[in-house]
Amino acid sequence: MGWPNSSTLASLDIFRTIAKHGLPHFENNYASRGAPIFSASVNRDISDRGGLDWGDLAYVRELWTGNLTLKGILNDDDAVRAYQVGVDALIVSNHGARQLDGVVSPLTVLPSIVNAVGDIPVMIDSGFRRGTDVLKALALGASFVFIGRPFGYAAAVAGEEGVKHAATLLRNEIARDMALLGITDLKQLNSSFIYNQLGIEQYR
Numbered sequence: 437m438g439w440p441n442s443s444t445l446a447s448l449d450i451f452r453t454i455a456k457h458g459l460p461h462f463e464n465n466y467a468s469r470g471a472p473i474f475s476a477s478v479n480r481d482i483s484d485r486g487g488l489d490w491g492d493l494a495y496v497r498e499l500w501t502g503n504l505t506l507k508g509i510l511n512d513d514d515a516v517r518a519y520q521v522g523v524d525a526l527i528v529s530n531h532g533a534r535q536l537d538g539v540v541s542p543l544t545v546l547p548s549i550v551n552a553v554g555d556i557p558v559m560i561d562s563g564f565r566r567g568t569d570v571l572k573a574l575a576l577g578a579s580f581v582f583i584g585r586p587f588g589y590a591a592a593v594a595g596e597e598g599v600k601h602a603a604t605l606l607r608n609e610i611a612r613d614m615a616l617l618g619i620t621d622l623k624q625l626n627s628s629f630i631y632n633q634l635g636i637e638q639y640r
C-alpha cells in the first residue's frame with residue numbers, strides 16, 4: 437500500500453480543516469494564535485487556566501447540545517453553580533492529586549456534593565485502587581467510579597493484556613467484597629455500609 441494520492445488526502449476531513457483554518461492550535465488560554473502545535477522546540481503555556489471562568493462554562497453549554505460533564509468539582513457551591521449552568525453530570529475529582537498541593541480528597545466531599553445536586557449523576561475519581569475503594573464511593577452516592585493510573589501502569593508493564601489483567605483483578609475484588617458485605621447487587625449499597633466515625637451529617 438502506497439502513500440495516498442492528493443485526491444484521497446483532499447477527501448479526508450482533517451486535511452479540509454487544515455486547508456481552511458491552518459494547523460490546529462491551542463486557544464484555551466489566549467485568543468491570539470500561539471505556537472504551532474507540531475514543534476519540538478517551543479515552550480507551551482497550557483497550564484495557566486486563570487482566564488477560564490463560569491462564563492466560559494455557560495458558553496460551552498450554549499454551544500454544545502450533547503451531554504456535558506464537568507470534571508474537577510470539589511465543593512457544594514461549585515457543584516450547585518455547575519448544575520445551574522445546566523451540566524448533565526459532574527466528576528468529583530482532584531485530578532489524581534496531581535495539580536494543587538494539599539487539595540481535599542474527593543471521597544471526603546462526595547456525600548455533601550451528592551446531597552447538593554442529587555438529581556444529576558455525580559461521578560468520582562482520584563486515588564481509587566481497590567474493590568473496597570470503589571464500593572465505598574458507590575455507598576456514598578457516586579454513580580460511577582473512574583480509575584486512572586493503575587491502568588496506565590498495567591499498560592506500561594504488559595500492554596493490553598496488562599490492562600485486561602488489572603480489570604479482572606478489580607472485578608474479582610468487587611465481587612468478593614460484595615459477598616463479604618452480604619449484597620448481590622451494587623444498587624443495595626447505601627451510606628449505612630459506612631461507619632460514620634466522624635458523625636458527618638451528609639453520610640446519614
Ligand SMILES: Cc1cc2nc3c(=O)[nH]c(=O)nc-3n(C[C@H](O)[C@H](O)[C@H](O)COP(=O)(O)O)c2cc1C
Pocket residue numbers: 507529530531532533534561562563564582583584585586
Ligand atoms: C499523566 C496524566 C495526565 C493527566 N492529564 C489530565 C488532563 O489533562 N486533564 C484532566 O482533567 N485530568 C488529567 N489527569 C487526571 C486523570 O484524568 C484522573 O483524574 C486521575 O488520573 C484519576 O486519579 P487516579 O490516577 O489516582 O485514579 C491526568 C492524569 C495522569 C496520570
